[in-house]
Amino acid sequence: MDKREGFIDTHSDTGQVERLMDCIAFSKVLAGIYDMETLLKEVLQRINAIIAAKNWSLLLIDPKTKELYFAVVVGVAPK
Numbered sequence: 325m326d327k328r329e330g331f332i333d334t335h336s337d338t339g340q341v342e343r344l345m346d347c348i349a350f351s352k353v354l355a356g357i358y359d360m361e362t363l364l365k366e367v368l369q370r371i372n373a374i375i376a377a378k379n380w381s382l383l384l385i386d387p388k389t390k391e392l393y394f395a396v397v398v399g400v401a402p403k
Contacts, residue, residue, distance in 0.1 A: 364396040372398060 350370055357363045368380045380398040385391070 361396065365398060368396055368398045 353366060354363065357366060364382055368382060372380050377399070379400045380396075381394055381400075382396040383392040384395040386393055
């Protein structure tokens, strides 16, 4: 088979269509979210599906105090 430089061999990656469909479904979910906490939880859950980890958390900086705080916790009890 002739592989020309710059062209992607779509037959060698059988999961490509599934990943593309997952990305489309995810973008539809994100478009319907209007609050930051839900948005961040959804993003972290999708990352967790890609990278197997027991726990995920996202820390943000409080603009007033300049301290870190847990904005989202996934996979463990929030307390």
